[in-house]
Amino acid sequence: MKATIVTIGDEILIGQIVDTNSGFIAKALDKIGVAVHEMISISDDKQHILDTFAKLQNQVDLVIITGGLGPTKDDITKHTFCEYFEDTLVVDATVLAHVTEIIEGFYKRPITQLNKDQALVPSKCIILHNKMGTAPGMWMKKAQTVFISLPGVPYEMKYLVDYEIIPKVVCEYERPYIIHKTILTYGEGESKIAERIEDWENNLPTFIKLAYLPNPGRVRLRLTARGTDKELLEKSIADNVTSLTQIIGDIIVGFDEDDTIEVVLGRLLTQQKKTIATAESCTGGKIAQMLSAVPGASNYFKGSVVSYATETKIKVLGIPEELIQKHSVVSAEVAKAMAISIQKLMQTDYAIATTGNAGPTKGDADAEVGTVFIALATADEVVVHEFNFGQPREKVIDRTVNKSMELLQKEILKFV
Amino acid sequence: MKATIVTIGDEILIGQIVDTNSGFIAKALDKIGVAVHEMISISDDKQHILDTFAKLQNQVDLVIITGGLGPTKDDITKHTFCEYFEDTLVVDATVLAHVTEIIEGFYKRPITQLNKDQALVPSKCIILHNKMGTAPGMWMKKAQTVFISLPGVPYEMKYLVDYEIIPKVVCEYERPYIIHKTILTYGEGESKIAERIEDWENNLPTFIKLAYLPNPGRVRLRLTARGTDKELLEKSIADNVTSLTQIIGDIIVGFDEDDTIEVVLGRLLTQQKKTIATAESCTGGKIAQMLSAVPGASNYFKGSVVSYATETKIKVLGIPEELIQKHSVVSAEVAKAMAISIQKLMQTDYAIATTGNAGPTKGDADAEVGTVFIALATADEVVVHEFNFGQPREKVIDRTVNKSMELLQKEILKFV
Numbered sequence: 001m002k003a004t005i006v007t008i009g010d011e012i013l014i015g016q017i018v019d020t021n022s023g024f025i026a027k028a029l030d031k032i033g034v035a036v037h038e039m040i041s042i043s044d045d046k047q048h049i050l051d052t053f054a055k056l057q058n059q060v061d062l063v064i065i066t067g068g069l070g071p072t073k074d075d076i077t078k079h080t081f082c083e084y085f086e087d088t089l090v091v092d093a094t095v096l097a098h099v100t101e102i103i104e105g106f107y108k109r110p111i112t113q114l115n116k117d118q119a120l121v122p123s124k125c126i127i128l129h130n131k132m133g134t135a136p137g138m139w140m141k142k143a144q145t146v147f148i149s150l151p152g153v154p155y156e157m158k159y160l161v162d163y164e165i166i167p168k169v170v171c172e173y174e175r176p177y178i179i180h181k182t183i184l185t186y187g188e189g190e191s192k193i194a195e196r197i198e199d200w201e202n203n204l205p206t207f208i209k210l211a212y213l214p215n216p217g218r219v220r221l222r223l224t225a226r227g228t229d230k231e232l233l234e235k236s237i238a239d240n241v242t243s244l245t246q247i248i249g250d251i252i253v254g255f256d257e258d259d260t261i262e263v264v265l266g267r268l269l270t271q272q273k274k275t276i277a278t279a280e281s282c283t284g285g286k287i288a289q290m291l292s293a294v295p296g297a298s299n300y301f302k303g304s305v306v307s308y309a310t311e312t313k314i315k316v317l318g319i320p321e322e323l324i325q326k327h328s329v330v331s332a333e334v335a336k337a338m339a340i341s342i343q344k345l346m347q348t349d350y351a352i353a354t355t356g357n358a359g360p361t362k363g364d365a366d367a368e369v370g371t372v373f374i375a376l377a378t379a380d381e382v383v384v385h386e387f388n389f390g391q392p393r394e395k396v397i398d399r400t401v402n403k404s405m406e407l408l409q410k411e412i413l414k415f416v
Numbered sequence: 417m418k419a420t421i422v423t424i425g426d427e428i429l430i431g432q433i434v435d436t437n438s439g440f441i442a443k444a445l446d447k448i449g450v451a452v453h454e455m456i457s458i459s460d461d462k463q464h465i466l467d468t469f470a471k472l473q474n475q476v477d478l479v480i481i482t483g484g485l486g487p488t489k490d491d492i493t494k495h496t497f498c499e500y501f502e503d504t505l506v507v508d509a510t511v512l513a514h515v516t517e518i519i520e521g522f523y524k525r526p527i528t529q530l531n532k533d534q535a536l537v538p539s540k541c542i543i544l545h546n547k548m549g550t551a552p553g554m555w556m557k558k559a560q561t562v563f564i565s566l567p568g569v570p571y572e573m574k575y576l577v578d579y580e581i582i583p584k585v586v587c588e589y590e591r592p593y594i595i596h597k598t599i600l601t602y603g604e605g606e607s608k609i610a611e612r613i614e615d616w617e618n619n620l621p622t623f624i625k626l627a628y629l630p631n632p633g634r635v636r637l638r639l640t641a642r643g644t645d646k647e648l649l650e651k652s653i654a655d656n657v658t659s660l661t662q663i664i665g666d667i668i669v670g671f672d673e674d675d676t677i678e679v680v681l682g683r684l685l686t687q688q689k690k691t692i693a694t695a696e697s698c699t700g701g702k703i704a705q706m707l708s709a710v711p712g713a714s715n716y717f718k719g720s721v722v723s724y725a726t727e728t729k730i731k732v733l734g735i736p737e738e739l740i741q742k743h744s745v746v747s748a749e750v751a752k753a754m755a756i757s758i759q760k761l762m763q764t765d766y767a768i769a770t771t772g773n774a775g776p777t778k779g780d781a782d783a784e785v786g787t788v789f790i791a792l793a794t795a796d797e798v799v800v801h802e803f804n805f806g807q808p809r810e811k812v813i814d815r816t817v818n819k820s821m822e823l824l825q826k827e828i829l830k831f832v
Contacts, residue, residue: 010640011627013451013454013455014640015439015441015445016629017439018435018436018439019434019439020434022457023428023431023433026428026429026431027430027431027432028431029431030430038456039457040454040457041438041455041456043453112607112608112611114607114610115607155808191531194530211460213427213432213433214569222427224430277728278722283705284701284709285704285705285708286701288722289702291700292700292701292722293813295776295809301724302724302725302727303721303724303725304720304721305721305732306694306701306704306719307719308704308713308717309717309719315761316732316762345731346731346732347731361711361712393711395571
């Protein structure tokens with residue numbers, strides 16, 4: 001079973017917003033064995049939409065469209081739907097009641113004609129009720145292809161995918177098995193890993209595909225098995241992961257496909273009943289924000305001091321002014337003092353401190369742009385690491401955050 | 417002049433990574449008047465790539481392809497390029513010297529065959545030299561369509577777009593003028609705005625297009641004028657912005673297309689020589705991170721205390737334990753005390769404090785999931801706002817961050 005995801009909106013084609021909806025939909029389809037053939041972003045233009053529909057007709061089984069369902073004039077998807085399916089718009093009483101409830105009940109505003117128009121749907125469509133907003137999803141079929149239109153607002157789209165579309169597709173279509181297994185590695189580059197596993201890779205069965213997904217300092221290897229015999233696929237994936245681990249076990253840090261490093265860390269810290277705090281200068285609170293974005297983070301994350309200004313390091317973290325004058329704010333000594341201070345202040349088992357110069361200019365520091373110190377305090381010691389993450393600013397910050405997470409994970413794993 | 421952007425990679429089609437490259441390229445092309453016709457994501461499959469090239473041949477002037485240029489086996493773009501252009505791969509001496517310099521000079525590793533293979537390029541291509549990495553960009557032309565292949569690593573892709581592709585396109589092609597003007601509003605929904613400006617909208621000239629770009633609590637209106645007479649376009653945009661301001665001036669907060677709220681705030685704070693600090697509970701450092709992500713932030717952002725745990729509020733911010741016991745951590749009183757404390761601690765002009773329950777569970781708080789208090793301290797007073805941002809967690813955090821930024825902006829604008 002094949003699907004294509006279509007995003008409608010000029011704001012995407014001029015780069016004003018990044019389409020994150022397609023990725024969410026793709027992941028949800030992939031999990032139930034629906035292969036995504038293509039993702040296409042097109043303009044808010046009736047003819048462009050019609051041409052795209054015609055091209056996809058009978059090429060794929062499922063076309064999922066997001067965007068173009070809001071209340072204003074630049075939203076034309078619904079009318080184009082009617083034209084493509086030779087249908088007319090009718091008022092749906094259930095949707096109208098729902099829109100009225102949201103506008104008058106929740107927002108306490110009088111309902112307007114534009115609001116009411118959201119209850120207009122093509123007469124032949126199956127309505128996907130949107131509990132998260134006013135625009136309903138629409139499911140229509142022409143020959144063997146189903147076209148589904150969804151609002152572009154992410155929370156509304158996600159709700160309709162999870163609670164309406166996926167259950168309906170699972171119910172109505174037979175699908176092959178797809179099994180993914182992602183192996184997270186760090187410390188070696190793509191070329192180096194490829195050389196180490198060349199023989200293993202050449203011996204993979206034809207129904208298993210390998211992909212390298214590189215990030216700075218971190219490569220994920222993804223195995224994908226596709227077929228009808230679920231047991232065979234599972235066994236083959238498991239066997240190949242075992243043999244891969246024998247070759248590069250030294251750089252493998254995890255296996256779970258959906259795991260981000262902050263989720264892995266959260267799980268480890270919770271299991272071991274350990275706590276963490278951060279003192280952040282160049283990362284500006286990004287480590288804190290990542291740690292706290294995980295549900296249940298209050299079990300292990302106590303907090304952070306973002307000591308962006310030098311005076312904050314002195315006043316809030318209590319770093320001696322002389323130490324800063326002697327070594328500069330971007331130094332191993334200051335990183336170490338920050339880690340010790342925050343660990344003590346928040347009484348945690350672990351503490352991470354970052355200080356560096358992310359650029360573009362030198363700011364308070366003497367250090368070169370790109371120079372970063374990361375200090376990790378544990379029960380026994382404080383270790384300081386020095387890096388040069390180059391440029392630009394965004395990359396220096398991201399790499400500092402990633403490296404901090406990795407150092408912490410490596411430290412915790414010693415005790416697992 | 418029309419372009420289509422193609423992203424190659426199974427990892428995008430299964431939703432494992434979100435394609436942010438296309439948005440960057442689209443923005444760069446849009447600025448020089450190249451209209452992006454479509455963005456397409458396709459699989460790492462030779463036939464799929466060839467079919468896509470054939471379909472785009474003569475449909476657009478420019479095809480920009482990212483992904484599939486790394487050193488490993490799952491990267492097949494380069495070979496497919498050769499097949500499509502009936503060409504062969506040859507070693508380019510300049511690229512080889514550059515790859516050798518990076519691997520042996522910077523990484524201090526012996527160069528491998530896989531590294532060397534990065535210097536293989538189609539014999540007929542124009543090489544776009546990649547100072548940020550080992551894989552070069554390639555520019556090839558067939559009939560009237562230029563195909564450009566770029567590495568998928570964002571920093572490398574961005575460098576090649578800014579310093580190689582854009583200058584070359586500007587030099588070699590005539591393009592129409594495209595002028596965008598974005599009007600940032602907040603406080604009213606899409607439908608409400610549409611009703612207020614209906615007459616104005618109906619009177620727009622045909623060469624100006626209006627789009628609504630809604631976000632929770634914030635709607636951007638984008639005007640796009642396209643044509644050959646630059647002066648006419650500029651005058652018409654300016655006139656229409658003036659007449660629009662007469663109608664909805666009360667909800668307009670800014671105009672600059674590329675401005676994010678943190679950039680606007682940074683500019684305002686710098687102009688007025690004011691400083692800011694944050695005390696964050698439910699937002700976990702995200703406000704600090706946004707403020708500090710702006711180059712030059714050290715001029716106005718002093719830092720933050722992320723007081724995720726209740727004990728951190730007591731110990732680091734000095735909030736009286738009795739106050740927390742009496743009102744609960746999620747309360748107007750605690751938000752106010754946090755704002756006053758951080759303003760004093762970091763000696764800033766403004767301070768923002770957030771405390772709320774982002775869910776999914778209640779945690780330390782009595783408050784319902786979605787309840788958030790935002791306190792804003794100025795020289796004269798502390799104002800506390802209460803919200804219910806509903807669910808899920810991600811939305812509560814994002815809306816709290818956005819609303820905090822808006823409240824701060826509104827406050828500063830009083831004095832502009």
